[in-house]
Amino acid sequence: xxxxxxxxxxxxxxxxxxxxxxxxxxxxxxxxxxxxxxxxxxxxxxxxxxxxxxxxxxxxxxxxxxxxxxxxxxxxxxxxxxxxxxxxxxxxxxxxxxxxxxxxxxxxxxxxxxxxxxxxxxxxxxxxxxxxxxxxxxxxxxxxxxxxxxxxxxxxxxxxxxxxxxxxxxxxxxxxxxxxxxxxxxxxxxxxxxxxxxxxxxxxxxxxxxxxxxxxxxxxxxxxxxxxxxxxxxxxxxxxxxxxxxxxxxxxxxxxxxxxxxxxxxxxxxxxxxxxxxxxxxxxxxxxxxxxxxxxxxxxxxxxxxxxxxxxxxxxxxxxxxxxxxxxxxxxxxxxxxxxxxxxxxxxxxxxxxxxxxxxxxxxxxxxxxxxxx
Numbered sequence: 601x602x603x604x605x606x607x608x609x610x611x612x613x614x615x616x617x618x619x620x621x622x623x624x625x626x627x628x629x630x631x632x633x634x635x636x637x638x639x640x641x642x643x644x645x646x647x648x649x650x651x652x653x654x655x656x657x658x659x660x661x662x663x664x665x666x667x668x669x670x671x672x673x674x675x676x677x678x679x680x681x682x683x684x685x686x687x688x689x690x691x692x693x694x695x696x697x698x699x700x701x702x703x704x705x706x707x708x709x710x711x712x713x714x715x716x717x718x719x720x721x722x723x724x725x726x727x728x729x730x731x732x733x734x735x736x737x738x739x740x741x742x743x744x745x746x747x748x749x750x751x752x753x754x755x756x757x758x759x760x761x762x763x764x765x766x767x768x769x770x771x772x773x774x775x776x777x778x779x780x781x782x783x784x785x786x787x788x789x790x791x792x793x794x795x796x797x798x799x800x801x802x803x804x805x806x807x808x809x810x811x812x813x814x815x816x817x818x819x820x821x822x823x824x825x826x827x828x829x830x831x832x833x834x835x836x837x838x839x840x841x842x843x844x845x846x847x848x849x850x851x852x853x854x855x856x857x858x859x860x861x862x863x864x865x866x867x868x869x870x871x872x873x874x875x876x877x878x879x880x881x882x883x884x885x886x887x888x889x890x891x892x893x894x895x896x897x898x899x900x901x902x903x904x905x906x907x908x909x910x911x912x913x914x915x916x917x918x919x920x921x922x923x924x925x926x927x928x929x930x931x932x933x934x935x936x937x938x939x940x941x942x943x944x945x946x947x948x949x950x951x952x953x954x955x956x957x958x959x960x961x962x963x964x965x966x967x968x969x970x971x972x973x974x
Contacts, residue, residue: 631786634815638782641775641905641938645956650963651932654918655925657968661691663920664712667723670697673888674909675724677953678747681913682721688961689917689968698725709733713740719920722746727756727764734760743923745916751800753933763919763929765912767936769885772905773804773856775936776884777811779903780852781818783880788812789819790852791842791879793860796825801856804884808854821846828859835863843871850879858883858891858904865900875899887939889952895944903940906954914964921968 665682667675679695686693694715696708712720713736720737722730727749737744738760750756750764780788790812794805805823812818824842826834842850855861861881873879880902883891887906894901911934919929939954962972 631781631815634778634781634786634811637775637778638938641779641936642940642943644943645908645937645958648935648937648956648958648960650958650960651915651918651967652930653963653967654922654930655927655967657689657921657970658924659690661718661920661924662694662716663691663719663721663917664694664696664715664717665721665723666696666698666708666712666725668698668725669700670695671699672724674748674886674907677907677909678723678913678916680953681910682723682916683913684910685914685917685964688914688965688970689921690970691917705730705733709736713737713742717742718924720744721916721920722749722761724748726750727759727761731759743920745919745923745929747912747916751803754931755929762923765915765919767885767905767907767934769800769804770807772936773807773884774811775938776854776882776903776905777808779938779940780854780880780882781812781815783902784818784851786815787817788815788852789821789846789849790854791821791846791850792823793853793855793857794823794825795828795856797827804856805854808884819849821850826860828857831859832863835860836867839864839867840871843867843873848878853879853881855881855883856885858886858888858901861894861901862888862890865894868900873900887954892939892944892952892954895939895941898941903938905936905938908934908937908954908956910953910955911960914960918964918967 663686665679667679670676683693696712698704698708720742724747727746734744744761745763746761747765749761751769753764753766753768755762756764780790792805792808795801809820809823812820824838826838876898881900882902883904885905887904891901891904922929965972
């Protein structure tokens with residue numbers, strides 16, 4: 601029997617070796633994929649592709665920008681870009697603020713229609729939920745474009761919104777999750793913060809969880825569902841609870857918004873967490889001034905994936921110009937960009953908004969046949 605057992609044992613050991621080697625190779629392959637995705641998302645915005653050229657600027661158009669809530673930094677930043685681009689193309693912009701007040705909604709849209717605009721821009725407004733108010737514009741052949749009117753870029757089916765401008769939310773979430781895996785060299789253990797009231801927030805948190813769970817040596821400790829408007833009240837106690845529960849096992853915090861980390865800091869300080877240590881905070885979207893400041897100072901935030909708000913404002917004006925010419929939208933989508941401690945602007949520069957440096961302004965001006973900015 602022994603002559604048979606010995607080669608059998610050798611075969612078993614060889615088989616186990618190859619299984620182990622393959623599993624290590626697979627794990628490394630997953631980590632390498634995350635590293636490549638993270639590296640691509642952190643390259644300089646100088647290398648971003650430019651939007652395609654469109655038609656010449658139509659003269660003397662009037663546009664109305666209706667913001668869901670101008671207290672929101674994103675909606676306000678896009679409005680800044682819209683105003684800047686409109687001045688450059690030679691158009692007039694009027695701004696209306698919905699103030700997230702449903703009782704004002706019919707009156708605001710009626711006011712916008714009565715102002716007889718050439719085009720409408722919706723900022724941060726749920727396109728499907730507001731479709732009933734857009735019928736009159738559609739019937740009057742007034743083109744409508746939007747920013748963050750839906751989770752994904754492109755035409756918004758079932759509405760008169762010709763194109764929704766946004767960075768692909770799922771790509772943003774995936775970039776954040778892969779960054780955590782790459783940063784941890786494939787061993788991240790994370791808590792994910794989301795807000796289940798919003799479909800896109802759930803899709804983003806589910807995408808991050810799926811990617812982390814596919815990483816063999818990574819762990820999703822739990823998913824915390826905290827409404828963004830309650831983050832200020834809930835995050836301090838939740839952060840303390842998580843630190844007590846997981847201790848050193850809690851290595852990464854992935855949020856669908858920077859706001860969670862605004863309100864986690866005091867608890868991290870009180871529990872003796874190092875400003876540049878665990879848990880490493882990463883936001884899949886937003887790019888608030890406070891997040892940039894934390895990243896600049898290596899203080900309780902490692903990364904954020906911001907939206908290029910002013911760039912999106914310019915794109916909204918360009919898309920309207922195309923539509924007024926009777927042409928389809930450009931199809932251009934800004935790629936996700938991860939801002940980290942390594943690639944953020946110098947500490948001396950207190951920049952409150954993410955603005956890519958790929959020359960998009962001059963590109964649009966050249967497309968519109970306007971004088972380029974120096």
